[in-house]
Amino acid sequence: MEEKQFHEFSVGNLNVHFLPSTTYKTNTLLLHMRAPLEKETVTNRALLPFVLQSGTKEHPSRQEIRKALDDLYGATLNVDVSKKGEYHLMSFKMEVANEKYLADTNPLFEKGMELFASVLLSPKVENGEFDSTIMDGEKRTLKQKIASVYDDKMRYANKRLTEEMCEGEPFGLFVFGEEESISNVDGSSLYHYYQSAITNDNMDLYIIGDVQVDEMKKLVEKYFKGIQGENRSTDLLQVEQKQITSPKEIIEEQDVQQGKLHIGYRTNTTYEDDEYFALQVFNGIFGGFSHSKLFINVREKASLAYYAASRVESHKGLLIVMSGIESNKYEDTTKIINEQMEQMKSGNFTEDDLSQTKAVLKNQLLETMDVPRGFIELEYHNQLTTKKRQLSHWMEEIDKVTKEDIVQVAEKIQLDTVYFLKGKEETKDE
Amino acid sequence: MNKVTFDQLQETLYHEVLPNGLQVYLLPKPGFNKTYATFTTKYGSIDNHFVPLNDKEKVRVPDGIAHFLEHKLFEDEEGDVFQLFSKQGASANAFTSFTRTAYLFSSTMNISENLETLLNFVQKPYFTEESVEKEKGIIEQEIKMYEDNPDWRNYFGLIASMYKNHPVKIDIAGTVDSIYKITKDSLYTCYETFYHPSNMVFFVVGNLEPDTTMELIRNNQAGKTFEEPQEIKRYFQDEPESVAEKIVTIPMNVHTGKCLVGFKDQKPDRQGEELLKHELSIQLLLEMMFGQSGENYQKLYEEGLIDDSFSFDYSGEQGFGFSVVGGDTDRPEELGKRIAGMVDDFIQKPIDELQMEGIRKKKIGYFLRALNSPEYIANQFTRYRFNDMDLFQVIPVLESLTSKDMTDAMKDHFLTNTQMSQCHVKPKG
Numbered sequence: 001m002e003e004k005q006f007h008e009f010s011v012g013n014l015n016v017h018f019l020p021s022t023t024y025k026t027n028t029l030l031l032h033m034r035a036p037l038e039k040e041t042v043t044n045r046a047l048l049p050f051v052l053q054s055g056t057k058e059h060p061s062r063q064e065i066r067k068a069l070d071d072l073y074g075a076t077l078n079v080d081v082s083k084k085g086e087y088h089l090m091s092f093k094m095e096v097a098n099e100k101y102l103a104d105t106n107p108l109f110e111k112g113m114e115l116f117a118s119v120l121l122s123p124k125v126e127n128g129e130f131d132s133t134i135m136d137g138e139k140r141t142l143k144q145k146i147a148s149v150y151d152d153k154m155r156y157a158n159k160r161l162t163e164e165m166c167e168g169e170p171f172g173l174f175v176f177g178e179e180e181s182i183s184n185v186d187g188s189s190l191y192h193y194y195q196s197a198i199t200n201d202n203m204d205l206y207i208i209g210d211v212q213v214d215e216m217k218k219l220v221e222k223y224f225k226g227i228q229g230e231n232r233s234t235d236l237l238q239v240e241q242k243q244i245t246s247p248k249e250i251i252e253e254q255d256v257q258q259g260k261l262h263i264g265y266r267t268n269t270t271y272e273d274d275e276y277f278a279l280q281v282f283n284g285i286f287g288g289f290s291h292s293k294l295f296i297n298v299r300e301k302a303s304l305a306y307y308a309a310s311r312v313e314s315h316k317g318l319l320i321v322m323s324g325i326e327s328n329k330y331e332d333t334t335k336i337i338n339e340q341m342e343q344m345k346s347g348n349f350t351e352d353d354l355s356q357t358k359a360v361l362k363n364q365l366l367e368t369m370d371v372p373r374g375f376i377e378l379e380y381h382n383q384l385t386t387k388k389r390q391l392s393h394w395m396e397e398i399d400k401v402t403k404e405d406i407v408q409v410a411e412k413i414q415l416d417t418v419y420f421l422k423g424k425e426e427t428k429d430e
Numbered sequence: 431m432n433k434v435t436f437d438q439l440q441e442t443l444y445h446e447v448l449p450n451g452l453q454v455y456l457l458p459k460p461g462f463n464k465t466y467a468t469f470t471t472k473y474g475s476i477d478n479h480f481v482p483l484n485d486k487e488k489v490r491v492p493d494g495i496a497h498f499l500e501h502k503l504f505e506d507e508e509g510d511v512f513q514l515f516s517k518q519g520a521s522a523n524a525f526t527s528f529t530r531t532a533y534l535f536s537s538t539m540n541i542s543e544n545l546e547t548l549l550n551f552v553q554k555p556y557f558t559e560e561s562v563e564k565e566k567g568i569i570e571q572e573i574k575m576y577e578d579n580p581d582w583r584n585y586f587g588l589i590a591s592m593y594k595n596h597p598v599k600i601d602i603a604g605t606v607d608s609i610y611k612i613t614k615d616s617l618y619t620c621y622e623t624f625y626h627p628s629n630m631v632f633f634v635v636g637n638l639e640p641d642t643t644m645e646l647i648r649n650n651q652a653g654k655t656f657e658e659p660q661e662i663k664r665y666f667q668d669e670p671e672s673v674a675e676k677i678v679t680i681p682m683n684v685h686t687g688k689c690l691v692g693f694k695d696q697k698p699d700r701q702g703e704e705l706l707k708h709e710l711s712i713q714l715l716l717e718m719m720f721g722q723s724g725e726n727y728q729k730l731y732e733e734g735l736i737d738d739s740f741s742f743d744y745s746g747e748q749g750f751g752f753s754v755v756g757g758d759t760d761r762p763e764e765l766g767k768r769i770a771g772m773v774d775d776f777i778q779k780p781i782d783e784l785q786m787e788g789i790r791k792k793k794i795g796y797f798l799r800a801l802n803s804p805e806y807i808a809n810q811f812t813r814y815r816f817n818d819m820d821l822f823q824v825i826p827v828l829e830s831l832t833s834k835d836m837t838d839a840m841k842d843h844f845l846t847n848t849q850m851s852q853c854h855v856k857p858k859g
Contacts, residue, residue: 023461066723074795151684255683258574303567359519366538
């Protein structure tokens with residue numbers, strides 16, 4: 001297997017990671033702006049990318065920006081906010097068609113990059129304030145977005161579990177910020193925050209495209225020279241590990257057809273640790289796939305659920321189990337899930353389970369590499385920790401994991417919170 | 431083996447029809463690690479009324495049976511097919527739509543074994559009374575998961591308001607009541623009728639070598655015996671041209687309301703290039719009316735009637751076709767009225783040629799982006815094939831569309847008086 005390597009260079013304090021590639025019919029730009037998750041800034045950060053994509057000096061409205069994107073053969077621009085461990089990320093992504101596949105010789109990629117950079121660096125600002133129409137629109141949208149989390153019961157249960165489990169920890173903050181803080185934000189305070197973020201955030205720009213390295217350097221230098229070079233703190237966050245005395249149980253009632261059971265554990269193992277790969281294999285045997293213990297025992301054997309799965313949060317060190325069940329099957333299901341966890345801790349799985357899970361994990365990694373976004377996400381882990389791991393390293397480390405390693409990792413896993421959203425009795429006949 | 435090259439796109443497609451009638455397509459994607467394969471039958475949730483293979487009388491089967499069959503096919507005499515795929519480093523899945531059931535895997539290793547497994551498990555049904563009963567609990571939970579999902583309820587609520595008789599209005603998974611009527615025997619009846627190779631397409635895309643891959647599939651199929659291909663007789667009740675109901679409201683346990691507006695095709699009998707042209711025209715028109723670069727979107731957004739969830743789409747197959755516009759809103763009635771008003775205004779004016787050029791470019795760019803995705807290519811190609819269309823004609827047809835084509839499609843499709851329905855989701859109580 002050939003190892004694809006990003007070329008690294010910097011422009012001011014922008015870390016650029018460039019991968020020349022002819023595999024795709026589009027070129028991709030993805031910028032992550034990273035800062036610690038904090039109550040004081042979480043709402044500003046949830047709002048800012050959406051305000052920035054709604055008007056630049058040259059294209060002063062959302063409509064004008066979208067027109068400019070359409071003219072670049074439907075280039076896409078998406079912004080988003082997310083959590084990675086206790087970092088809060090603002091992300092900007094653009095994909096633009098490679099002109100090689102078009103009967104058109106316009107330099108689409110360069111024009112796309114120009115537009116991308118202007119969204120970031122020359123927003124529509126007057127008298128030190130973002131435009132008030134844009135602010136009003138985006139504040140309203142954010143409020144609606146927060147309100148509608150309630151409507152998606154899986155997301156709602158996930159949010160509630162995180163709030164309960166990580167109460168008082170930065171990770172307990174909701175990625176879209178706090179509803180009650182939105183009205184305090186205005187065009188002036190947000191612009192002020194913007195200036196601070198653009199100076200202090202860690203910025204990583206990933207580019208995958210059909211361009212030569214030298215040419216790419218020139219382009220990035222030309223369009224991103226506005227990012228000034230203050231020295232940014234590259235200190236990595238230290239995540240506190242909470243001590244659990246006894247697990248929490250939270251049961252909430254709502255008018256729903258299906259109960260949502262979400263269980264949170266502390267893994268006490270993160271990406272930073274050498275045992276991280278054993279944790280990945282653990283999760284694969286326990287609940288990550290359709291051959292895993294949870295799927296087999298909760299779904300296939302007991303017919304209790306359509307989905308029963310687990311996933312790992314790599315940087316905070318959490319393991320989350322999710323399943324949708326009948327409200328009166330709460331005890332039955334938690335009993336089975338607990339049993340499966342105990343089986344893992346006592347090493348009750350076969351060599352076949354182990355090799356099968358390794359094969360699927362390695363396959364998943366290789367498949368991830370076919371998608372520009374997946375490739376970037378794997379690479380971005382390396383920015384968040386002192387560990388610098390390439391794909392080949394992942395593959396080797398997964399292969400090395402033994403049954404004993406998994407049992408050791410399993411023994412460190414602690415149940416923290418069980419959250420159950422259950423249906424009300426009278427909802428039977430509608 | 432036939433070979434077609436698409437120079438501008440730099441793609442090569444290999445194709446063969448096997449003696450048993452199976453259509454096989456291969457599309458190598460240099461630079462990709464993974465191989466993605468789909469095995470699809472032209473059989474979906476709408477095919478609930480038909481003459482079983484080697485039979486004379488037509489039968490009506492319980493709602494949700496195509497989807498139920500999809501679940502059950504993963505069970506083999508030796509056990510669970512998921513297990514086998516994962517031992518071979520593959521991830522397998524399946525889905526059922528209105529008109530298709532597709533089985534698939536993706537993998538970066540053991541490709542020959544995985545291809546064999548896919549071909550074999552789909553062609554070897556194994557249903558027992560016991561396993562059929564067991565599946566009911568699982569599917570019941572799947573149905574309940576969707577019942578709590580307001581977007582799903584809104585979408586199916588809208589389809590049910592547009593269609594009076596056509597089975598497209600039935601939930602793909604059926605209802606809790608209907609799935610409990612499904613038996614081992616009814617599953618075999620459906621299987622025997624619709625899983626004949628001549629009713630199926632096998633598509634492989636990604637990391638592959640065409641000659642050896644085709645050889646493998648050819649040999650696998652030659653080793654099995656099938657009945658002679660027969661024409662499948664499917665029945666659909668007559669469907670009125672206009673919509674069944676203008677407006678439907680669903681109260682749910684939500685905080686934010688939703689509004690979807692639908693337009694129903696009057697004569698959904700297009701196939702081949704005619705359907706492709708119609709579909710692309712409607713998609714361009716939707717972009718022109720409601721795309722983010724247009725005035726309407728800007729207005730609705732500034733008025734606080736829509737947010738980022740606002741979207742639109744067109745779906746068309748033989749027998750049904752409709753477009754859908756809408757999203758989250760705290761004022762569903764008002765948004766519905768505004769959308770209808772904007773459509774009325776739009777169709778009275780001539781097509782803005784300049785805007786049309788911009789949107790045409792945008793669609794071409796989107797199509798190129800979609801070609802990065804093996805999943806998109808395999809699934810869309812198969813859907814197009816079942817409707818006598820060709821995925822690789824999308825760009826030429828987009829380039830050939832004239833403002834007259836657009837005007838014709840618009841006047842036929844966007845009729846707010848007779849072809850429009852709305853479905854609103856509102857917070858309960």
